[in-house]
Amino acid sequence: MKQSRQEPCCGVARFLTLLDGPWSTLIVRELLSGPMRFTELKTALNGISAHTLTNRLKQFEVNGIVTRTVFAETPPRVVYQLTPLGEALKDVLEAMRQWGDSVPNYTHCPSS
Structure with a gap:
C-alpha cells in the first residue's frame, strides 16, 4: 500500500517536517539555553520576522x-520553553554544529 505524502515515512523525513526551515532549528538552539x-x-x-517566529x-x-506559559500579570508575560522532546534535540544540534564548523571556507551564516 502506498504511503500518503502527508505522513513522513521515516525519522529523517519526520524531523525535516517538524523542523521546517533554518529558523526552526535556530529557535530550538536558542531555547536550549x-x-x-x-x-x-x-x-x-x-x-526573523514576528510572523515566522509566531x-x-x-x-x-x-x-x-x-x-507556552502565560503568566497572569499586567501586561501578560508569555514564556516559551522546550519540552523533554525538544530538549532531546540538543545532541542533534551539537552534531550539526560540529559538522558545520568542519566545512572549510564557508562565510555566510543567516543568524549567529
Whole structure:
C-alpha cells in the first residue's frame, strides 16, 4: 500500500517536517539555553520576522516540542520553553554544529 505524502515515512523525513526551515532549528538552539520570552527570541534571532517566529512557535507547541506559559500579570508575560522532546534535540544540534564548523571556507551564516 502506498504511503500518503502527508505522513513522513521515516525519522529523517519526520524531523525535516517538524523542523521546517533554518529558523526552526535556530529557535530550538536558542531555547536550549532556557525559557525565553517572544521578544528575547526575536532579538536573539536577528532577521526573523514576528510572523515566522509566531508560526514556528505555534507549530512547535502543537507537536509537543515547546510549551507556552502565560503568566497572569499586567501586561501578560508569555514564556516559551522546550519540552523533554525538544530538549532531546540538543545532541542533534551539537552534531550539526560540529559538522558545520568542519566545512572549510564557508562565510555566510543567516543568524549567529
